[in-house]
Amino acid sequence: MTVSGGGSPRVAVVGAGHFGRHHARVLAALSGVDLTAVVDIDPARAKATAEAVGTGFACDVMSLDGQVDAVTLAVPTAVHHAVALPLLERGISVLVEKPIARSVAEADELIAAAAASGAVLAVGHAERFNPAVAVALPLVRSPRFIEVHRIGAFPGRSLDIDVVFDLMIHDLDIILTAVGSDVVSVEAVGVPVLTDRADIANARLRFETGCIANLTASRISREQIRKLRFFQQDAYISVDCAEQEVEAWRVTRGSGSVPTIEGGKLDVPRGEPLALELADFVAAVSGGRRPLVDGVAGRRALALAERVAQAMGTA
Secondary structure, eight states: OOOGGGOOOEEEEEOOSHHHHHHHHHHHHOTTOEEEEEEOSSHHHHHHHHHHHTOEEESOGGGGTTTOSEEEEOSOGGGHHHHHHHHHHTTOEEEEESSSOSSHHHHHHHHHHHHHHTOOEEEEOGGGGOHHHHHHGGGOOSOSEEEEEEEOOOOSSOTTSOHIIIIIHHHHHHHHHHHOSOEEEEEEEEEOSSSSSOSEEEEEEEETTSOEEEEEEESSOSSOEEEEEEEETTEEEEEETTTTEEEEEEEEOOTTSOOEEEEEEOOOOOOOHHHHHHHHHHHHHHHTOOOSSBHHHHHHHHHHHHHHHHHHTOO
């Protein structure tokens, strides 16, 4: 669905917590969009965030019916479906923070509603917009082994979900995109340390192609690490998401000569993943096209996260 009248899409941010405040900040500075309001069930929080970016506020997103073309949802996962579904049914485009919903069944309902109304449905897998990931993915061809570490400090937020749905799901989305094959087996372990949900988890995935991926995610470390390494025939690609750096090395085998290793750091344009993600969403709403990470991609990552949780015995 394109924006009526061809003007800038009118967008509201729903949820004025940690992520919502950043959504509002980015959208307020983004060209080609009209940030209409910040919405939160806490009036004081909604007002404070709205005033910080110079827009209006509301406590109920449905009170804005007819006044917005799109919303970004930065609310707890437990209410993603409840908030997004009526909006999509009305033809209002939605970018929902990851994970897309609590379950694949809920995700399917959101995808169906968007398809029926023509609304754009995007999922906030911001790491896919990381410039380092964008540079690296085209270089990944038929990987045989992938190793991922996503490790950070205790966040004090997103504690309604475990570390698989909070952090690891970013890398599940990236790996599914890179490998382009079905997962045939999953082994996983998760440990609740600071909460009653898994705060650290490791998963080993085997793909139909034979590729093996080993992922570790933790939200209880003093270190901050966000790295992916791809190993494929005659090549190695390393991605540092935090530093936005990529190294690529390739073995060159000449006829009758000793193989040589060539490569090093690649040029990576700097950019804020969230800003790039929201710009893509606004462009999709304006042009009636699919966003880079649509509902189907969000569902796919969620389905694999559910399989990891089942293998851990926490689903």
